[in-house]
Amino acid sequence: MLDVRGLRKVYEGSGRRIEAVRDLTFSVGAGELVCLVGPSGCGKTTLLKCVGGLLAPTGGEVALGGRVVDGPPPGMAFVFQEYGRSLFPWLRVGANVELPLKQKGLSPARRGELVADALASVGLADAAGAYPWQLSGGMQQRVAIARALAYEPEVLLMDEPFAAVDAQTRADLEDLVRRLWRQRGITILFVTHDIDEAVYLGERVVVLSASPTVVREQLTVDLPAERDQARTRAAPRFTELRTHVYEQIQAAKRGEAAGQGAAVTKGTPPLR
Numbered sequence: 001m002l003d004v005r006g007l008r009k010v011y012e013g014s015g016r017r018i019e020a021v022r023d024l025t026f027s028v029g030a031g032e033l034v035c036l037v038g039p040s041g042c043g044k045t046t047l048l049k050c051v052g053g054l055l056a057p058t059g060g061e062v063a064l065g066g067r068v069v070d071g072p073p074p075g076m077a078f079v080f081q082e083y084g085r086s087l088f089p090w091l092r093v094g095a096n097v098e099l100p101l102k103q104k105g106l107s108p109a110r111r112g113e114l115v116a117d118a119l120a121s122v123g124l125a126d127a128a129g130a131y132p133w134q135l136s137g138g139m140q141q142r143v144a145i146a147r148a149l150a151y152e153p154e155v156l157l158m159d160e161p162f163a164a165v166d167a168q169t170r171a172d173l174e175d176l177v178r179r180l181w182r183q184r185g186i187t188i189l190f191v192t193h194d195i196d197e198a199v200y201l202g203e204r205v206v207v208l209s210a211s212p213t214v215v216r217e218q219l220t221v222d223l224p225a226e227r228d229q230a231r232t233r234a235a236p237r238f239t240e241l242r243t244h245v246y247e248q249i250q251a252a253k254r255g256e257a258a259g260q261g262a263a264v265t266k267g268t269p270p271l272r
Ligand SMILES: Nc1ncnc2c1ncn2[C@@H]1O[C@H](COP(=O)(O)OP(=O)(O)OP(=O)(O)O)[C@@H](O)[C@H]1O
Pocket: 011, 012, 018, 019, 020, 039, 040, 041, 042, 043, 044, 045, 046, 047, 193, 211
């Protein structure tokens, strides 16, 4: 469904040249929830912007459903970290969620249905008439998620969407994403620097190297689909997986090469 092939991005300008992404290749299957995790500054946002067609790659390509991405594809929606900047403060919540639907050319009646359904899905059925600034940070991020859902995307790109909310809200929003993913069958690519979040949320974790970035490892998360903040995080397998990813990231920060064959292997660390 989503193929990233030999992706390279070099920023040039103001006398500086930064190779942010060196050579990234991975795929995300239809309906998969994949988390991308890597050291700080390793190029996660750059990668996601290239995937979403917001930034042109220097080399390689991104393809969605076999078509090369050369601008924001119609079937993609984004949720960014900075919910405060992604919602329009002068529009009520309902109008914020509806805005992208107007660009889709849907009838007012259909737009109304999608807005109501999306807000209900994120537990904000009553908030349509409020302004974003009247809501808490976690609620504003729910609005951003509702706006993406109402758009009925095939692929949802999420860039550290919960980095700015408190721990309890973050746990609730993680469970919301898992629930919506299971209910709606959307393909989700979720970028985070939080190792526990990546393992808790993902069906697969793609571990990136330090910048200039390559894929260091791909890991299948063999935890049950039904996840629970208390029980899943206390499970021995969860601890093993997060320890493994942590060690990979520490090694990446030290600039060590991945173990032989680890760069693009699909696998799971064996139970010790
Ligand atoms: N517009 C830009 N112009 C020049 N360099 C940039 C630009 N955007 C990002 N970079 C550089 O590219 C590298 C990767 O940045 P990017 O924001 O993609 O990393 P990240 O992994 O998302 O970071 P973080 O973990 O801090 O969110 C960094 O060295 C950064 O300074």
